[in-house]
Amino acid sequence: MNSDREPIHIVWLKRDLRLEDHPPLRNALLSKRRVLVLYVFEDILFEDPHYSPRHFNFIKQSIKTLNDQLKSYNSKVLSVTGKLTKVLESISKVYRIEKIWAHQETGVMTTFNRDHELAQWCDESHISFEEHLQQGVFRGMKNRVNWLRKWDALMNETIIPTPLKKGVLITKRSIGQLEDQIPTMELEVKPHPKRQMGGSQYAVRYLNSFFNDRYRNYQKHISKPDLSRRSCSRLSPYLAFGNLSMRQVLQKTEYESINGNRSFALKAFGSRLRWQSHFIQKFEMECSMEFESINKGYQKLDKSLNEEYIKAWETGQTGVPLVDAAMRCLVETGYLNFRMRSLVVSFFTHHLWQPWQACAHFLARQFLDFEPGIHYPQLQMQAGVTGINMLRIYNPVKNGQEHDPNGQFVKQWLPELEMLPEEMVHSPWELTPIEAGVYGFESGKGYPHPIVDLQKTRKHATSSLWPLSKSAPVRKEGKRILAKHTLADRNSLMR
Numbered sequence: 001m002n003s004d005r006e007p008i009h010i011v012w013l014k015r016d017l018r019l020e021d022h023p024p025l026r027n028a029l030l031s032k033r034r035v036l037v038l039y040v041f042e043d044i045l046f047e048d049p050h051y052s053p054r055h056f057n058f059i060k061q062s063i064k065t066l067n068d069q070l071k072s073y074n075s076k077v078l079s080v081t082g083k084l085t086k087v088l089e090s091i092s093k094v095y096r097i098e099k100i101w102a103h104q105e106t107g108v109m110t111t112f113n114r115d116h117e118l119a120q121w122c123d124e125s126h127i128s129f130e131e132h133l134q135q136g137v138f139r140g141m142k143n144r145v146n147w148l149r150k151w152d153a154l155m156n157e158t159i160i161p162t163p164l165k166k167g168v169l170i171t172k173r174s175i176g177q178l179e180d181q182i183p184t185m186e187l188e189v190k191p192h193p194k195r196q197m198g199g200s201q202y203a204v205r206y207l208n209s210f211f212n213d214r215y216r217n218y219q220k221h222i223s224k225p226d227l228s229r230r231s232c233s234r235l236s237p238y239l240a241f242g243n244l245s246m247r248q249v250l251q252k253t254e255y256e257s258i259n260g261n262r263s264f265a266l267k268a269f270g271s272r273l274r275w276q277s278h279f280i281q282k283f284e285m286e287c288s289m290e291f292e293s294i295n296k297g298y299q300k301l302d303k304s305l306n307e308e309y310i311k312a313w314e315t316g317q318t319g320v321p322l323v324d325a326a327m328r329c330l331v332e333t334g335y336l337n338f339r340m341r342s343l344v345v346s347f348f349t350h351h352l353w354q355p356w357q358a359c360a361h362f363l364a365r366q367f368l369d370f371e372p373g374i375h376y377p378q379l380q381m382q383a384g385v386t387g388i389n390m391l392r393i394y395n396p397v398k399n400g401q402e403h404d405p406n407g408q409f410v411k412q413w414l415p416e417l418e419m420l421p422e423e424m425v426h427s428p429w430e431l432t433p434i435e436a437g438v439y440g441f442e443s444g445k446g447y448p449h450p451i452v453d454l455q456k457t458r459k460h461a462t463s464s465l466w467p468l469s470k471s472a473p474v475r476k477e478g479k480r481i482l483a484k485h486t487l488a489d490r491n492s493l494m495r
């Protein structure tokens with residue numbers, strides 16, 4: 001090993017793909033050492049069942065933007081593949097890594113284990129490793145006393161500009177030399193016409209267009225499967241992969257509320273931003289939620305896998321139009337609004353009576369904004385296994401009639417139902433043979449009959465879950481969960 005290796009600091013990027021409001025980058029730049037910005041497309045993530053090419057493409061697009069931004073500083077992100085510690089070992093052959101900076105991540109077990117491995121490697125290699133918070137999520141908390149106070153303090157911190165200047169980053173040329181030794185990642189991707197593009201410039205566009213105009217119908221459209229796509233902020237993938245920090249979005253919201261758009265919509269939006277950290281904090285404090293129901297009283301719930309049902313649900317072939325349209329839309333676009341996410345999970349766990357674990361990975365791979373700390377607590381809430389939330393079994397027909405009254409969303413994603421009048425589109429099985437003949441609709445051909453009887457399965461789910469919710473183990477666990485995970489004032493998130 002070269003003994004005159006230059007001492008450097010590394011900024012290890014994960015779900016924080018931006019240059020602004022980035023304390024690890026800021027601190028590294030103030031270190032007086034040259035800085036290498038690193039992203040590793042880790043083998044463990046390619047192999048992890050939560051991730052799919054759409055996530056890696058979003059990450060690649062985000063890094064391309066960073067590279068454009070770093071051009072004027074004659075640098076770029078070192079984007080490589082492999083195992084993190086092996087990559088660091090390769091870099092160590094050329095540079096003496098003095099310190100690694102990163103953001104703390106509340107992730108799935110795969111990344112949790114990798115973080116431990118990295119900490120141990122740094123220890124053994126005498127390399128200092130420092131993590132900063134980017135969400136209002138605090139490690140080691142036993143309950144929520146003081147959580148909101150700490151969250152407020154973190155989110156109200158002044159955003160200090162990143163002190164980028166020429167000469168402080170490892171140059172493109174030197175990065176090229178590292179690239180000769182470590183397998184690199186090709187960042188060019190073909191944009192998908194129906195999915196959001198990654199990168200801070202897109203994040204800022206969505207942010208600005210929301211506050212300029214789209215926010216106006218936020219509350220009115222939030223539950224509508226098609227209109228919500230315009231009137232909700234659509235910031236979720238940008239927050240999940242850190243193209244924008246939560247602090248940036250919150251401070252902008254605050255600014256707009258005071259100086260510009262005073263509206264109830266912004267209040268409602270601000271509450272949801274708080275929910276993001278609130279849910280991730282739950283997962284941080286009880287990460288076994290990735291595998292088992294948080295309320296142990298529900299762990300013995302008897303549900304057996306039905307591969308045919310699962311396949312039909314995944315491919316939008318259950319014969320229940322709103323569910324199928326939502327699933328096909330999700331697979332194609334990577335996005336659904338909150339209500340449709342809840343509805344497809346409710347249908348899977350209640351009507352199809354499948355364990356929530358059997359849809360967790362598939363949904364994670366489809367949601368472009370996959371965020372483990374929201375995903376798992378929400379899945380469990382919608383599956384009715386927390387014991388602290390009201391059991392809610394969504395009625396897909398009623399939801400369709402209320403939120404897609406013209407059947408526009410359903411027809412867009414299920415062209416097989418194009419010929420039906422709007423009043424029949426959410427329940428085509430109710431057509432009489434004469435009506436079906438008039439519209440040229442042949443049930444079971446082109447579009448399936450419902451794979452389950454909605455009334456019977458709803459009854460079955462209610463009669464199985466309701467008595468269980470009153471059982472001693474569920475109640476005992478409910479008390480434990482309330483004491484650990486809820487805020488003294490549950491309305492405080494709605495400020």
Ligand SMILES: Cc1cc2nc3c(=O)[nH]c(=O)nc-3n(C[C@H](O)[C@H](O)[C@H](O)COP(=O)(O)OP(=O)(O)OC[C@H]3O[C@@H](n4cnc5c(N)ncnc54)[C@H](O)[C@@H]3O)c2cc1C
Nearest residue numbers: 232233234235236272273275276338341369370371375378
């Ligand atoms: C089963 C299920 C799984 C989900 N998985 C994810 C996920 O992996 N990643 C994710 O970001 N959201 C998830 N959500 C929450 C929610 O549906 C999305 O955050 C929201 O639809 C994203 O759209 P938006 O950015 O336009 O939201 P907006 O309504 O504009 O909200 C702004 C931001 O607030 C946060 N937020 C909004 N609603 C919620 C909520 N209910 N809980 C926590 N935070 C919220 C998100 O960061 C969102 O981007 C899930 C919901 C359900 C029911």
